[in-house]
Amino acid sequence: MFLPIEFYGNLLQGALITIQITAMAGVLAFVCALVAGLARMSSWRPVRWTAVTYVEFFRGTSALVQLFWLFYALPLFGLSLSPMTVAVLGLGLHIGAYGAEVVRSAVLAIPRGQHEAALALNMSPALAMRRVILPQAVVAMLPPFNNLMIELLKATALVSLITITDLTFQGQLLNTATLKTAPIFMAVLVFYFLIALGITSVFRTLERRLSVGRLKGMAR
Amino acid sequence: MIWDWDYALEVLPKLLDALIVTVQAALVGFVIALVLGMLIALARRSGRLWLSVPVGALAEFIRSTPLLVQLYFLFFVLPGFGIQTSPFITGVIGLGVHYATYTAEVYRAGLDAVPRGQWEAAWALDFSPLHTFRSIILPQALPPVVPVLGNYLIAIFKDTPLLSAITVLEMMQVAKIEGSETFQYLEPLTIVGLLFLIVSLISAVLIGRLENHLGVLRRI
């Protein structure tokens, strides 16, 4: 039932690609989430609408459809991206759209008193957002962002369908080469699970670091 | 112009046929997720460690690993155990099991939200546990989580393109076949994207209505 040891090298190679895509798309997703999440609360209507369109579009269509569209259809507009770019761009934008809602609700959850105190200290809205609101909201964003990163990790399996040799693709290659189907895919799943555990432990550490000494009971 | 209207109109009926398959897969998968999710939630709350720990661990494992690999696993491994099913059945089982680990969390939140006093009151009235659960607890736990469950129906719907990887003739598979025959991917893939967008947005509006109707919060 167990996979012979010599195959783990291939899976490990694939896992590294998976981790790489997860990390890069994760960074892009975070940036998109922050920009779109804040833009959705802008008082300037065109900015707000652009953000809403982005969020609804990427949440409304399937991640695989987005990847395929970028991969197959975009070249027809003369824009040919490498599979790796498509993967990072597609998944980053996709997860970022979900992240925008996380950012928005975390910011909205900051008590009104914090905004008022910042205003009473004559902070500009931008300064208040940067130094008072966001640092508090980030702590509240971490658990949902942890979940989103797991979703992102799972979604990276889709890149095997656009020719990237990630963990899933390596599993398939081994499957066709050896036909030891059950142990191979079980090993692939375990690899994903371990990466997911790694992501979660990173977020737990971040949470501990960011909430040290504070927030035990928010200032009433 | 790159966009070929004649071709688009030619593939549209085929894609609409495939949309029916897609919707069927999503609905059947959703029903499995609803039932299995409740069983998982009950097992985890049962208080019997031999049941709650393994079920909890397995659910965590399934939720943290990619649906695509789980589909491969089912697709290639089930026949090895002498279970011959169609790709469609394999696909909806995969969708259902994967999302059952999500609906289980939703049920859990709903059940946790019912005050302890309700159980105690039912005990005091000498109701049996089953009767208490069915007539007292569930009617209070379910309505608030209905919209959240609805969102998972949309999520399942958007994950059905993954079934194309195990040869189910849903929209994405049909679009890819059409595209590979003519080397024109733009039209079928764009139509698929739009169809997803339309169905998701309509469902989101319907769930929003349902939510207002139930007068409850979207997220638990």
Place this chain on the structure above:
Amino acid sequence: MSNPSPAQVATPDLDMSRTMPSGAKPMIRFSGICKAFGSLVVLDDLDLDIAPAEKVALIGPSGSGKSTLLRVLMTLERPDKGSIEIDGAPLWHMPKNGGLVPADGRHLREMRKNVGMVFQQFNLFPHMSVLRNVTEAPVHVLGIDKDEADARARDLLDMVGLRDKVNHYPAQLSGGQQQRVAIARALAMRPRVMLFDEVTSALDPETVGEVLSVIRDLAHEHNLTMLMVTHQMGFAREFADRVCFFYQGRILEQGPPDRLFNDPQNERTQAFLRAVLES
């Protein structure tokens, strides 16, 4: 938005509600302030002048508009009608082409420099140490050098008796200590007017005293104009130069604390004081 006509502004003496030590130029002038939330009228055509360095206590039943008056002065709420002047300069309006137009963000920021506020719920920044709570705005809003801001923050925290808590976080402090930090934080911006909005209402009874004593010291030592919304009648009596009784968005009665508390003229004032003092 209507602006006061010059005639209106120039006739304070005839107006009972503008009772202020005579001859002084007002530090703050509210003229015809109206504010409603939906159909609920919170401030109803309210006039009030405050002299420089005057200490005024605002009392009255909840919902009578006293907190809202502080909030429109702090620019947390925009009045529906009327005007406010701080030291002769309009707050919610700014001069432009010889007339007055609604203030923009820049004008409001300029005017806000004059005013500081302490809130019922403290509203300290929970992710910053006590010291950073006090230095954050001076450094990033006023552009004061960090070392200088630190030194001044330590002096202020010394004044409110919290020198040893500079590196604590708000969650580690009692309510009374948090409120004293909030006072130091507001003072660090060197306002000319300080607003206190029910600052002891959220406190445990045993910590009310330490906060009031800080405010008492402040009233003695500083040349600050102070407005205080309070339910502590005893403190209002000893602290205030003038007490205003609010009822349904208007000031029904005002005067020196001795007169207002010992010999209230208005029926409603009498009823309110009876109810409060009995409890």
